[in-house]
Amino acid sequence: MYLKELTDISGVSGYEKKVREFIMEKIKEKVENIKEDNLGNLIAFKKGRERKKLMISAHMDEVGFMVSNIEEDGKISVIPLGSVDLRAVIGKKVIIGEREIPGIIGYKAIHLQRDDTLTPPSINDIKIDIGAQKKSEVEGRIKIGDFVAFAPNSMIHKEWFSGKGLDDRGGCSLLIDLINKDLNLAYDTYFVFSVQEELGLKGARISAERIMPDFAYVIETTTSGDNPEFSQDRRSTELGKGPVITPAHSGYVNDERLFNFAIKVARENNIPFQIKRRTVGGTDARAIALSSGAPSLVISIPSRYIHTPLCVMNLSDYENTLRLFSILLEKEVE
Amino acid sequence: MDLVDVLMKLSNLDGPSGYEEEVIDYIKKEAQKISKTDIEIDKLGNLIVRKEGRGKKIAIFAHVDEIGFIITKKEFGNFFRFSTFGGIDPKAIISQRLRFHTRDKDIAYGIVGMLEPHLQTDESRRKVPSLNELFIDMVENVDKVNIGDIGNFSSEPFLLSEKYLTGKALDNRAGCAVLLYIMEILNEFVQRSESFFVFNIREEDGISGARGICYRIKPDLAIILDVTHGDISRPSYPRIETGKGPVLDIGPMISYEYFERIKNLAEKISVNYQIEPTGGVSNTDTDIIQISAGGIPTLLISIPLRYMHTPYEIVNIKDLEETARLLAHFIARGGE
Numbered sequence: 001m002y003l004k005e006l007t008d009i010s011g012v013s014g015y016e017k018k019v020r021e022f023i024m025e026k027i028k029e030k031v032e033n034i035k036e037d038n039l040g041n042l043i044a045f046k047k048g049r050e051r052k053k054l055m056i057s058a059h060m061d062e063v064g065f066m067v068s069n070i071e072e073d074g075k076i077s078v079i080p081l082g083s084v085d086l087r088a089v090i091g092k093k094v095i096i097g098e099r100e101i102p103g104i105i106g107y108k109a110i111h112l113q114r115d116d117t118l119t120p121p122s123i124n125d126i127k128i129d130i131g132a133q134k135k136s137e138v139e140g141r142i143k144i145g146d147f148v149a150f151a152p153n154s155m156i157h158k159e160w161f162s163g164k165g166l167d168d169r170g171g172c173s174l175l176i177d178l179i180n181k182d183l184n185l186a187y188d189t190y191f192v193f194s195v196q197e198e199l200g201l202k203g204a205r206i207s208a209e210r211i212m213p214d215f216a217y218v219i220e221t222t223t224s225g226d227n228p229e230f231s232q233d234r235r236s237t238e239l240g241k242g243p244v245i246t247p248a249h250s251g252y253v254n255d256e257r258l259f260n261f262a263i264k265v266a267r268e269n270n271i272p273f274q275i276k277r278r279t280v281g282g283t284d285a286r287a288i289a290l291s292s293g294a295p296s297l298v299i300s301i302p303s304r305y306i307h308t309p310l311c312v313m314n315l316s317d318y319e320n321t322l323r324l325f326s327i328l329l330e331k332e333v334e
Numbered sequence: 335m336d337l338v339d340v341l342m343k344l345s346n347l348d349g350p351s352g353y354e355e356e357v358i359d360y361i362k363k364e365a366q367k368i369s370k371t372d373i374e375i376d377k378l379g380n381l382i383v384r385k386e387g388r389g390k391k392i393a394i395f396a397h398v399d400e401i402g403f404i405i406t407k408k409e410f411g412n413f414f415r416f417s418t419f420g421g422i423d424p425k426a427i428i429s430q431r432l433r434f435h436t437r438d439k440d441i442a443y444g445i446v447g448m449l450e451p452h453l454q455t456d457e458s459r460r461k462v463p464s465l466n467e468l469f470i471d472m473v474e475n476v477d478k479v480n481i482g483d484i485g486n487f488s489s490e491p492f493l494l495s496e497k498y499l500t501g502k503a504l505d506n507r508a509g510c511a512v513l514l515y516i517m518e519i520l521n522e523f524v525q526r527s528e529s530f531f532v533f534n535i536r537e538e539d540g541i542s543g544a545r546g547i548c549y550r551i552k553p554d555l556a557i558i559l560d561v562t563h564g565d566i567s568r569p570s571y572p573r574i575e576t577g578k579g580p581v582l583d584i585g586p587m588i589s590y591e592y593f594e595r596i597k598n599l600a601e602k603i604s605v606n607y608q609i610e611p612t613g614g615v616s617n618t619d620t621d622i623i624q625i626s627a628g629g630i631p632t633l634l635i636s637i638p639l640r641y642m643h644t645p646y647e648i649v650n651i652k653d654l655e656e657t658a659r660l661l662a663h664f665i666a667r668g669g670e
Contacts, residue, residue, distance in 0.1 A: 091645040092645075106648065107426060108566060109566075120461070130494060157473045305445070308428070
C-alpha cells in the first residue's frame with residue numbers, strides 16, 4: 001500500500017509527472033512492458049493465460065489549481081483544475097510549481113466580514129500568499145502556468161487514513177499492489193495509470209483507443225455521504241462496508257455482465273461489498289466505453305470529502321477492494 | 335534568543351482559552367533563560383515576570399491563549415458536533431485537521447467535514463455550511479473523546495519567505511515571543527522603571543486573565559501587546575501594512591499622553607510605526623485593563639497580521655523585531 005507516499009505527491013491534472021515517476025519506480029521490474037504515451041498515461045503490460053485483453057485503470061491526477069496571474073501586491077491568482085470546492089480551500093497550505101514553493105490560501109478575517117460569512121468565495125477571492133509584498137518579489141520564482149497543489153498532509157490513524165488527493169491515488173496505490181502481487185492473470189492485462197481524469201476523462205479515452213480492450217475495470221475512490229445530517233436513504237456509500245460496485249453513473253450505465261460477475265465473485269469469497277446508490281459523478285469507465293466500446297465497470301473505495309484538501313478512507317475498505325480485484329483479475333469473466 | 339525559533343515553538347503549542355498550561359510552561363522555561371528575576375504563575379495560570387528598576391511601574395501584557403473548539407455532542411460512529419470560541423469562520427475550517435486533547439491526555443485528530451459537493455443540491459452548494467451544520471470526523475482515538483474536550487488547529491508553522499512566518503495562533507503568540515524578546519533586550523539596558531511582563535490567559539473567550547493582575551500590581555502604565563489586521567483595506571480606516579512596523583492604537587481606551595510619548599520615541603530611535611484608530615471597543619484586553627484597579631492609563635501596541643483566526647496567520651518578522659526594539663527602549667526610559 002502506497003497511500004501515504006502517493007497522496008503526498010503533487011500531481012494536479014496535467015502535471016502528473018512526479019506521480020508517474022513514483023509509480024514507474026515501483027512497478028517497472030514487475031511488468032513485461034511499460035511505456036508512457038503521448039499524453040503522459042503510463043501503460044504497463046503483463047501476459048495472462050488467454051489472449052484476450054483486459055484494461056484496468058486508475059487516474060493519477062488530483063484536483064488543484066494553476067497560476068493565472070501574479071498581482072501587483074505579490075498575491076497569486078489561480079484558476080481551478082478540476083472541480084475544487086472553493087468552500088473547502090481557505091486557510092490551506094499549497095505547493096506551487098516544480099520548485100515546490102509553499103504558499104497559503106488566505107482570506108479576509110472573520111472580524112472584517114459582514115453578511116458574507118456564509119457566502120462561498122468566488123475564484124477571484126482565492127489568492128495565494130507566498131510571503132511577498134510586491135509583484136517583483138514573486139516574479140522569477142513563480143510563473144503563470146505553474147501548478148498549485150494542496151500541500152502533503154497524509155496521516156495514518158490505525159484503521160483510518162486522512163490526506164489530500166485520495167481521488168484517485170487510492171486507486172493508483174491499489175493498482176500498484178495488484179501489479180506487485182504476481183497474480184495468475186486470466187487475460188493479457190494492461191494496467192493504465194491515466195492523466196487528466198478531472199478535466200474530462202482525457203487520459204483513459206486515449207489509452208483505451210490504443211489498447212482496444214475486451215473488458216475494462218476502473219478503480220476509483222468515490223463519495224460516501226455517510227454524514228450525520230444526511231439521512232441513510234440518501235447516502236451514496238458508507239465507509240467500512242467494503243468495495244463499491246457501480247451499476248451506473250453520470251454518462252455511463254456500467255456493463256451488466258461485469259457488474260453481475262463482480263457481485264458473484266464478492267459473494268463467493270465472502271468479501272463485503274456495497275452497490276453505489278447514487279449516480280452522480282462520471283469516471284474513466286465512460287471514456288473507455290466510448291472510445292473502445294469495451295464493456296467497463298467501476299469499483300471504488302468509498303471515501304469522504306473527496307475534492308477537498310483532506311479526505312478520509314477506512315483502510316478495511318482498501319483491503320477488501322484489493323481482495324476483490326485480486327480475484328477478479330485471475331478469473332475469466334462469466 | 336532566536337525570535338523565529340521561539341515563535342515557531344509557541345505556534346505549535348496548544349492553548350485555547352482556559353487550557354493554556356502547556357504554553358505557559360514553555361514561556362516560563364524561556365523566561366528563566368533570559369531573566370534571573372522573579373517569575374511567578376498566579377492562581378489563575380497567568381505568568382508574571384518582574385524586572386527590577388527605579389521608576390514607574392509598567393506592566394506589559396500579551397495573551398497566550400488561542401481560539402478553540404469544544405466537543406458538544408456525539409452523533410454516531412466517528413461524528414461529533416462542536417462549538418467554538420474566539421470568532422471562527424466556517425469557511426476557514428472546512429477540511430481542516432483539528433487536534434483535540436482528551437481528559438486522559440491523549441491526542442485525538444478530527445477532520446471538519448461537510449457533505450461532498452457531488453451529493454449536495456444546487457441550493458446548498460450556493461451556501462457555506464454554518465458552524466452548526468459542520469461536524470468533526472474523529473479518525474484517531476475516537477473512543478477516548480468526550481463531550482467537553484478541547485481542540486485547536488493542527489497546522490504547523492513554517493517560514494513562508496525570508497520575511498514572513500506563518501502558522502496557527504500567531505494571534506497572540508507573536509505578542510508572547512516579542513515580550514520575551516523585550517526582556518532579553520532589556521538585559522543590556524539600565525532600566526528606569528519597574529516592569530512586569532504578563533503572559534495572561536483567556537483573551538479569546540472574553541474573560542481576560544489580565545484583570546486580576548492589575549489589582550495586584552496597580553501599574554502606572556499598562557501596555558497591551560496584541561495583533562491587528564494587516565494588508566487589507568477597510569473602508570474609512572487607514573490601511574495597516576505588514577513590514578511597516580508596530581501599530582500604535584489611538585482612541586478612548588488609550589492614554590493620549592503616553593501615546594504621544596511612545597510616538598515621539600519611535601521617531602527619535604527611527605522605528606517605523608503606523609497609527610490605527612480604534613473606537614469604543616478594541617476587542618483586546620485593553621478594554622478591561624483600562625477600567626481595572628481604579629483606572630489604568632493604557633497603550634495598545636499591535637503587530638500587523640494577515641488572515642487572523644485562520645489556521646495560517648502570517649506575520650512579518652521585522653515587525654516583531656521593531657516592536658520589541660520600540661517597547662524595550664520605552665520601558666528602559668520609564669515610559670518617557
